[in-house]
Amino acid sequence: MLRITNGKVYDPKNGVNGVxxxxxxxxxxxxxxxxxxxxxxxxxxxxxxPGGVDVxxxxxxxxxxxxxxxxxxxxxxxxxxxHSPQCRAGLAGSTPTTFATGYVxxxxxxxxxxxxxxxxxxxxxxxxxxxxxxxxxxxTCVLMANNxxxxxxxxxxxxxxxxxxxxxxxxxxKAYGVKAVNPGGVAGWKWGKDCKGLDEVVPGYNxxxxxxxxxxxxxxxxxxxxxxxxxxxxxxxxxxxxxTTTLETMKTLEGxxxxxxxxxxxxxxxxxxxxxxxxxxxxxxxxxxxxxxxxDAGAVLFGDTVTITADGPWQHLLYELTGKKWGNLDVENExxxxxxxxxxxxxxLVNAIQWAVGLELLLLITDPWRVSxxxxxxxxxxxxxxxxxxxxxxxxxxxxEEIKKLPEKVLPRIVLPELDREYTLYEIxxxxxxxxxxxxxxxxKGHLGIGADADVAIFNERANAMEMFAxxxxxxxxxxxxxxxGELRNSIEGTQFASKPVxxxxxxxxxRPLFQQHYTMSFENYPVAEECVHGLEVxxxxxxITPT
Amino acid sequence: MxxxxxxxxxxxxxxxxxxxxxxxxxxxxxxxxxxACTLGETWFRDHPADSxxxxxxxxxxxxxxxxxxxxxxxxxxxxxxxxxYDHGYSTCEAQREAVALAETVGGVIDSxxxxxxxxxxxxxxxxxxxxxxxxxxxxRADFLLYxxxxxxxxxxxxxxxYALHPAGKFTPRGRRDRTMVLVDVEETATAKEADQFFRIRxxxxxxxxxxMVALVKGQAVDERRVAETGFTVxxxxxxxxxxxAARFGVMFFGLGLAATxxxxxxxxxxxxxxxxxxxxxxxxxxxxxxxxNLVGSDMVLRWTTGYPFGVSLSRGYPRYNPGEFTMADLxxxxxxxxxxxLGSNAATDFANVPTxxxxxxxxxxxxxxxxxxxxxxxxxGVSAGGTVCRMDDLPMPLRPTLTSPHPIDEAxxxxxxxxxxxxxxxxxxxxxAQIA
Numbered sequence: 001m002l003r004i005t006n007g008k009v010y011d012p013k014n015g016v017n018g019v020x021x022x023x024x025x026x027x028x029x030x031x032x033x034x035x036x037x038x039x040x041x042x043x044x045x046x047x048x049x050p051g052g053v054d055v056x057x058x059x060x061x062x063x064x065x066x067x068x069x070x071x072x073x074x075x076x077x078x079x080x081x082x083h084s085p086q087c088r089a090g091l092a093g094s095t096p097t098t099f100a101t102g103y104v105x106x107x108x109x110x111x112x113x114x115x116x117x118x119x120x121x122x123x124x125x126x127x128x129x130x131x132x133x134x135x136x137x138x139x140t141c142v143l144m145a146n147n148x149x150x151x152x153x154x155x156x157x158x159x160x161x162x163x164x165x166x167x168x169x170x171x172x173x174k175a176y177g178v179k180a181v182n183p184g185g186v187a188g189w190k191w192g193k194d195c196k197g198l199d200e201v202v203p204g205y206n207x208x209x210x211x212x213x214x215x216x217x218x219x220x221x222x223x224x225x226x227x228x229x230x231x232x233x234x235x236x237x238x239x240x241x242x243x244t245t246t247l248e249t250m251k252t253l254e255g256x257x258x259x260x261x262x263x264x265x266x267x268x269x270x271x272x273x274x275x276x277x278x279x280x281x282x283x284x285x286x287x288x289x290x291x292x293x294x295x296d297a298g299a300v301l302f303g304d305t306v307t308i309t310a311d312g313p314w315q316h317l318l319y320e321l322t323g324k325k326w327g328n329l330d331v332e333n334e335x336x337x338x339x340x341x342x343x344x345x346x347x348x349l350v351n352a353i354q355w356a357v358g359l360e361l362l363l364l365i366t367d368p369w370r371v372s373x374x375x376x377x378x379x380x381x382x383x384x385x386x387x388x389x390x391x392x393x394x395x396x397x398x399x400x401e402e403i404k405k406l407p408e409k410v411l412p413r414i415v416l417p418e419l420d421r422e423y424t425l426y427e428i429x430x431x432x433x434x435x436x437x438x439x440x441x442x443x444x445k446g447h448l449g450i451g452a453d454a455d456v457a458i459f460n461e462r463a464n465a466m467e468m469f470a471x472x473x474x475x476x477x478x479x480x481x482x483x484x485x486g487e488l489r490n491s492i493e494g495t496q497f498a499s500k501p502v503x504x505x506x507x508x509x510x511x512r513p514l515f516q517q518h519y520t521m522s523f524e525n526y527p528v529a530e531e532c533v534h535g536l537e538v539x540x541x542x543x544x545i546t547p548t
Numbered sequence: 549m550x551x552x553x554x555x556x557x558x559x560x561x562x563x564x565x566x567x568x569x570x571x572x573x574x575x576x577x578x579x580x581x582x583x584a585c586t587l588g589e590t591w592f593r594d595h596p597a598d599s600x601x602x603x604x605x606x607x608x609x610x611x612x613x614x615x616x617x618x619x620x621x622x623x624x625x626x627x628x629x630x631x632x633y634d635h636g637y638s639t640c641e642a643q644r645e646a647v648a649l650a651e652t653v654g655g656v657i658d659s660x661x662x663x664x665x666x667x668x669x670x671x672x673x674x675x676x677x678x679x680x681x682x683x684x685x686x687x688r689a690d691f692l693l694y695x696x697x698x699x700x701x702x703x704x705x706x707x708x709x710y711a712l713h714p715a716g717k718f719t720p721r722g723r724r725d726r727t728m729v730l731v732d733v734e735e736t737a738t739a740k741e742a743d744q745f746f747r748i749r750x751x752x753x754x755x756x757x758x759x760m761v762a763l764v765k766g767q768a769v770d771e772r773r774v775a776e777t778g779f780t781v782x783x784x785x786x787x788x789x790x791x792x793a794a795r796f797g798v799m800f801f802g803l804g805l806a807a808t809x810x811x812x813x814x815x816x817x818x819x820x821x822x823x824x825x826x827x828x829x830x831x832x833x834x835x836x837x838x839x840x841n842l843v844g845s846d847m848v849l850r851w852t853t854g855y856p857f858g859v860s861l862s863r864g865y866p867r868y869n870p871g872e873f874t875m876a877d878l879x880x881x882x883x884x885x886x887x888x889x890l891g892s893n894a895a896t897d898f899a900n901v902p903t904x905x906x907x908x909x910x911x912x913x914x915x916x917x918x919x920x921x922x923x924x925x926x927x928x929g930v931s932a933g934g935t936v937c938r939m940d941d942l943p944m945p946l947r948p949t950l951t952s953p954h955p956i957d958e959a960x961x962x963x964x965x966x967x968x969x970x971x972x973x974x975x976x977x978x979x980x981a982q983i984a
Contacts, residue, residue, distance in 0.1 A: 060851070062941060068850045072673050072868055075854040080865035082976050089651050089865045091854045097866070098851045121681065124935065124943040128640065129851045148717070190688060191795065192830035204718075316826055325676035326823055328832070329941070332683025333717075339676075518717050520683040520710055522556040522567045525945050532935075532945075 001026045001034040002479065007043025007458060010429040011050060013438075013447035017426045023048055025454040028479040032450055041474055041481075043458050049429050050447050051111030051455030051477065055372040055436035056231070056261050056296045057383055058308050059101045060115050060129035060138075062122040062329065063337040067308045067378075068095045070327050070339055074304060086491050088134075094305045094378045102134035102494070104384050106482050109457025109472040112137045112437070112445050116179055116231060116261065117310050119143050119331045121521065123173035124528045130496055131534040135477050137453075139440065139497040141231045142173045143310055143335040145180030145213050146187040149514060154216050155208045163220045163544075165511065167503035170226070172527035174498040174536065177228035177440075178221050179261075181310040182235050183213040186336045194313035196236050198248045210235050211252050218256035224501040225542045227441025229257035229294070237314050240270040243279035247286055250293060259439055260287075262298020262376035264358040270413075276350055277413035278357045284364035294439045295365070296374040299358030299389050301381035302346045308378060312336030333518050344381075352406045354380075356414035359392055359399070363419045368427045372436040386432070391466035393423040428465075441539075442497070454479035496533050501541040550575050557947040559584055560637065560840030560929040561591035562703050563939035564710065571949045573597075578930065578949065585704035591840075595927035597950035601910050605922040608913055613923065617960070620888065620904040620921050621967030627886035627902075629862060630655035633875050635891025636842030637907070638957045639934030639946065643841075643848040645961035646890060651861045652965060654974050656884065659845040660891075661857040662874035664803055667811030668835045669846070669856045670870060675816045678823050680832045681940045684796075687716035688830075691794030692728045695818065696753060696804020697836045700737035706836070707741055711800070718795075727790065731756075732804060746787075752777035753805055757817035760784055764792075764824045792828040799833040806835065837939035840928060844937035864976025888964075889919070890957060906960055908952075923960055926952035934958065 002025040008018045024034040058064050068075075071094065078093025081100045090100030105113060118126045118140045130138045144150060144166060153162040170178065184202035185195040193203040198211040218230040234249045236242040246266040250258075260266070269279035287293055309315060312328055315338020319326035327339035344351040358380065365371040373390070377383035392399050396419075403417055411417060423431075437446025444453045458474040475483035482490050508523075515523035530536060551574045558567040559581070569592075570582035577596035581589045604616030624630045632650040634643060636659055650657035661669070671677075685692075692711055699706040707713055712728055719725040730742035739745040748756055756777040759769045763784060774781050791797050799822055805814040818833050825831035837843050846856040853859045853866035858874040860867045871877055878884045879897065888904040899917035908927035911918055926932035931952035935943050 065847060065850050066941070068854050069669065069846070069856050070672060070676060072855060075866075075868070078854075080863075083651050083654075083861065083864040084975055085973065088648070088852070089861055090852070091866060093854070095854070097854050122942055124945070125847070125937075125941075128935070128943070132644065132851060190684065190830065192826060319676075319823070320827075325674070326678065327672070327676050328678040328680075330680035330684050330832070332681045332687060517715075518683065518687060520681070520686055521942065521944070524556040525558070525567050529945070 001038035002041065002476065003034050003038050004041045004043050004048055004456065004458065007046050007048035008461065009048045009448065010425055011448040012426055012430045012434040014449045023448050023456065025456070025476065025479045028454050030448050030450055030452040030454055041458070045461060046458050046473060047425060047461050049109065049457045049459065050433045050452070051457055051475070052109050052432045053436040053440065053442070053446050054110055054113040054374060054383065055439050056116045056374045057113050057377040058115065058117060059113060059377070060098065060133060061118055061126035063117065063308050063310065063339065064095055065129065066327055066329050066337065067306050067339040070325060071095065071306055071341055074306065074341070086488055092384065094382050098129050098132040099134060102136050103488055103491070106135040106475055106477060107488060108384065108386065108470065109459065109475050110136065111455035111477045112442065114176070114440060115140045117141065117143055117181065118173060118175060119334045120169050120173040121331050121334055123175065124532055127174060127496065127528060127533045133494070134491045135482055135494055137495040137497065139176035140173070141177040141179035142170055142175035143181055144169065144178050144217060145183035146335050148187060148333045148518070149511070151187060151202065151205065151208055151213065154212050155205050159216060161510065162216060163223060164503050164507040166220045167224050167501040168507050168511065171500050174528045174530070174533045176497050176499050177226055177231055178217060179231045179233070180214060180217050181233040181335065182237065182314070183210040184208065185210070185235055186310055186312055189312040189336050190330060196245070198235065198245065198252065214249060214252050218253055218258055222256055223545045223547065225545055226499050226501060227539055228439065229259050231259045231261055233261045233311065234266045237265050237311055240268050240272055240276040243267050243269055243283055246283060250286055250290065253292065254290070256292060258293055260293060260295035262374065262379070263295040263361055264298040264300060264354065264380065265376070267357050267361060268353070273350060276353055278353055278360060278415060280357050280360035280364055281415060284361055288366050294370045296372040297358050297362050298374055298376040298380050299362065300344055300351070300354040301375065301385050301388055302344045302351065302355065303381065304343050305378050305381055306339060306341045308339050310335045310337050312338045314338065315340050318342070332520065346405055347407055349407060349410060352410040353413055356410070356416040360414065360416050360419065362393055362431070363421045368430040369435045369438060371431060372439060373431045387466045387469035390428055390469050391464065394428065394465045396420050396422050493535055495535045495537045497537050497539060498533065499539045499541055502544050552949065554947050554949045557949060558929060558936065558944045559588040559591060560936055561588040563837035563839065563843065564703050564705055565936055565938040565944045566705055566709060567944050573949050587704055592930060595908055595930040597931055598953055599908055599924060601924035603924060603954065605910065607920060608918050616921050616923050617963045618967055620923070620964050621971070623886045623902055623904060623920065624649070624653045624655070624888060624964070625968050625971045627653070629884050630886040630888065631875065631878055631884045632657045632888045633890065634659040634845045635889065636660045636839035636845055637891045637928055638841060639928055639932065639936060640841065640844040640848050640943070641934040642890065642957035642961055643845050644852070645958055645965060647848060647852045649888070649961055649965050649968065652968055654862050654864065654976070656860045656862065656873050656878060657849065658859070658873065658875045659842060659857050660839060661842055661846055662870065663876060665806045665835050665837060666857055666870055666874065668806045668815045670812035671815035671819055674812065675819050676823065677819050678826065678832050679834050679940070681942055682710040682938070685711050685798050686714045688718050688796035689798045690719060690726050691791060691797040692726060693731070693791070693797070693799040694728070694738060695731045695799060695801045697800060697802025698732070698736040698738045699836065700741065702802070702838065703836060712741060729787065746783070747778055749776065749778040751809055753808070753814045754810055754817050756784070757814065757821055760788060761817060761821050761824055763788055764821065791825055791831065794829055797825065797829060797831040800836050801833065802836040834940065841936035843939055843941060844935065847937050847941060906957060924954045925957045925960055926954050932956040
């Protein structure tokens, strides 16, 4: 039992904006009151936030572990986590080790994270890593937009069966949501090709296009009543002029719920690398007018990182552009994966535009509930650099100083210098917690109302937002005090959320022979057993919604 | 003893981890392993429910398990630099505990990877790796190049189940839809399956592969230098033309590249060749990993420490240095003063170090170097369940068919760890600067 007293509380879901009031915790939940003998945390001079929620990150699984194996030079420079009574050893670099991931997220006051790219075939491995990722609660999105069983069904216009297969696959992977990465393009990459435009026929098919896949998966996710909408990584990522593809994708999604992942990477104008410019204005205008959409920023910060994505063809291009080492791992019938270490440089025209676009989108999108703070960790920057972005959003004078460091020829290609908006603490609480919790469909997260999970971050109120948010004074997860006086004092296990959509079990009779033909793993060994997912909490989806 | 049949069991006899095995048992031992190759069949038959080993031995004499665990904990706790060494036959679940143990005693952790495909990892860290799961090969590959490996003897079902023969989605005619080329220093059993065999001069793989990379990029090569490899430039050109013309090409390489002189250079050149070919077509390269779950060891070490093998936790956080924190080098320099070996009959290498051995088959008494502590465990995949990883990193669940009187590796490691934790804790010294 715990009473947090005298703190200035920011709880946007319940409309609490910087009010000094008590927050009481008991049994892992927020409660109305606790007895007088309960422990009291005096939060005088501090602000009280609901624990942070990351809607899109890459912290576990085959792709990330592949990347870990590729970059010992970055690990060597990484901040060590020492073996201690509370902590397992680890490294907190560009691809933190699993234990370090939990400690570092919690160490910044973030208590829930969505691993956004899981192949079903290796989902068991992802869950093993998430088991070793302590403190935070986790959920996963499973990669479906290049799944050849789905694509084959869509080629033959068998939507209903594709829906049953998707539902079966989500539960087989013990996943929470559905992710679409470069729909059709990754399937094309299996032949060394790609899909740039929404109406290009997917290589190897006669009819199915990215547009067909996007629309079908969005319909499927809505009809299956999954708590999180279709999570989309658009075609043509990273390419100059790609904002038209992004607009087309958003138009295709009219009438559906949809989450646009790392929108920064999909908001570029120009015709080539030399004429590239920001297209955040048309993207934000469309987005603002369409409340069916949510997004996360995928912001970029300058420095060393490693890029990891299921978008195999893009990574081949990045390899050709950088000449750096390149990792590629195609997953049979399902998806691909590419890894390229990367350095974002302030003086590089393209990188400077990317940096600006991430911030522009965060500033131009008017409804903070629909845009979440992310860096597409580790692609744009590592998640432990989020506080730097918070400062850039809250302090326009600081932002203008940073803009001065960019090459002068960048300025006409971006709109950031013209934007004077400054985020308030209330808005920061929305984009880091309340908003992403709503987007993920986790009603127990992202707020401090009665019955909410007792995940709380308490920060010293300081003028420099980066310093303020980098080191919370207290972090409480599920009612346990994890960080106290800035130190990690406790480590606990987190929960893993999975969704169970309703499906017709006879779909297995359809899938079994396909496995025999196309996979190299037995159908019976493919699903992740419930007992393999530690701390599993199942969201039972409602009945299938049939469109009228 | 009742007979039973378990379907879809995973074999841990080699890196293929085939999961279509139908295992028949009479309750005491495996009587048939349908679909398994000779290696797999031997693996299953060689591990009866009761191995006949005592629960444990201390200094060669049968001892209660609890005593052996207590002594093991004492040895690891008292040592200045203990090594935890994994032979690659355990489950991922046990390997997690091995990492926790290494960390708690401030030791070094390494696996058999450092003696086989360690250089392939170093190559990956230098240039990258273009790869895929085996189903991609089955479904798409119309060109296969095996280099420095002999799957007919080391991975008997590799060609039949995954690569050369199976009918896949885009290779419906199986073998007839594929071309297979073998490069090796001698004409092995695998050569019988190849459409073309090239004999390469021993120790010249790097030169031949580098020349191929140069030719792919349109660069000039020195004909006399190429001739030293046993290839002519014209042969390499023709081979490359076939590779470029493939719809989906794959190169499998073995210890002939990785565990010979300059292994990381050899494999690096192979990976580079596969990468450069992607400017023309789809091309990937995969190592032919061995042992039941050596890949799992690399995977677990990567997610817990960031590095695949050769990891020291002696300063309280992971550090990596092949050649320094690797088993053979630690032994050669006499750096370690205790060892825990996970896997059977591994103790001969550790004759001069106080050693704890954990595995289904203990080093026999007549052997010259019996480990100080020996603990018998259930055999992975036969009487112990859990997860193993296939050569392409895919996690495969195990379906144990027999019941062993001995505990599983994971349980033994947990008990040793619990004993160690009862002793005065070791925590790394941290300077003020590091704390700040």
